[in-house]
Amino acid sequence: MVTLTTVLRSGGRYEPIWVERLARGARRHIAGLDRIVCITDFDEAMDGVETVKFRHDWPKWWSKFEAFRPELSDDVNILCDLDTIFMSSASELASKGDAVVMEDHFLKSRASTALMRWNKDDFSFLYERFKRDSDHWIAPGSCGTVPNSVHGDQVVVDHFLRDQQPFPGFIQNEYPDLLDFYDPVRKNSGPVLIFIGDSKPDNATADVKDAWLNS
Numbered sequence: 139m140v141t142l143t144t145v146l147r148s149g150g151r152y153e154p155i156w157v158e159r160l161a162r163g164a165r166r167h168i169a170g171l172d173r174i175v176c177i178t179d180f181d182e183a184m185d186g187v188e189t190v191k192f193r194h195d196w197p198k199w200w201s202k203f204e205a206f207r208p209e210l211s212d213d214v215n216i217l218c219d220l221d222t223i224f225m226s227s228a229s230e231l232a233s234k235g236d237a238v239v240m241e242d243h244f245l246k247s248r249a250s251t252a253l254m255r256w257n258k259d260d261f262s263f264l265y266e267r268f269k270r271d272s273d274h275w276i277a278p279g280s281c282g283t284v285p286n287s288v289h290g291d292q293v294v295v296d297h298f299l300r301d302q303q304p305f306p307g308f309i310q311n312e313y314p315d316l317l318d319f320y321d322p323v324r325k326n327s328g329p330v331l332i333f334i335g336d337s338k339p340d341n342a343t344a345d346v347k348d349a350w351l352n353s
Contacts, residue, residue, distance in 0.1 A: 139172045140232045141212040143205045144220055146178040147198065151338075154184045156220045159339075161186045163224035163353040167329065170232035173212075177204050194269065199291045200276055202251055206265035215261070217254040221338050223331040223350050230313045231255055231330075239299070241308035242292070243319055243334055245285050249296040252332055253309060253317070264298050320346065 142164050146157055161174045165186065175188045183189070192204060204210075205217045214234050237256040242248040254261070274280055278289040281297040299305055310317055318328025322343050331346065333339065339350035 142216040159353040167224040169229040208259040208262035211259040237306040
């Protein structure tokens with residue numbers, strides 16, 4: 139069983155329609171994908187998506203740690219941010235191989251949680267360690283000196299992965315042609331389009347935004 143998981147907490151710019159668009163694109167372009175799960179505090183149903191309630195009140199992006207809950211694990215697990223567009227075939231993500239994580243676009247050799255893949259409950263230690271002392275890990279500086287300008291979930295995930303060893307491979311190395319990063323100047327985008335910073339699908343150029351709206 140291959141499951142794609144995303145996380146939606148209310149109170150921000152993201153709404154259930156973002157989950158549904160991500161789900162439609164993923165089903166169209168990831169052969170072998172069996173189910174899509176959204177961990178959320180929204181009560182409304184989402185088309186084509188199984189919803190699971192948050193277990194913790196972790197704020198903002200810290201909620202993503204719930205994606206590693208062991209009882210939610212499947213044979214192959216894909217964690218994907220909501221501001222991602224599947225533009226063409228991304229079936230490599232459904233393959234059962236070694237765990238891979240996205241390399242931060244700006245901070246080379248550092249993990250990003252925008253896109254990750256792992257087998258079974260291999261990443262459950264991330265959830266278990268974080269929940270034991272979440273207040274500590276949420277506090278800036280909890281991971282020592284890091285190059286990241288913002289202390290967020292991926293700083294702590296990177297820290298935990300380095301402690302656990304071996305550090306997983308990077309998606310960009312394993313699948314060199316799979317990821318692309320949104321650039322308003324370019325018209326052609328790779329299979330999986332990643333957005334960084336203030337750039338999002340809803341403020342992208344017309345061709346990219348249309349692809350998202352029509353997912």
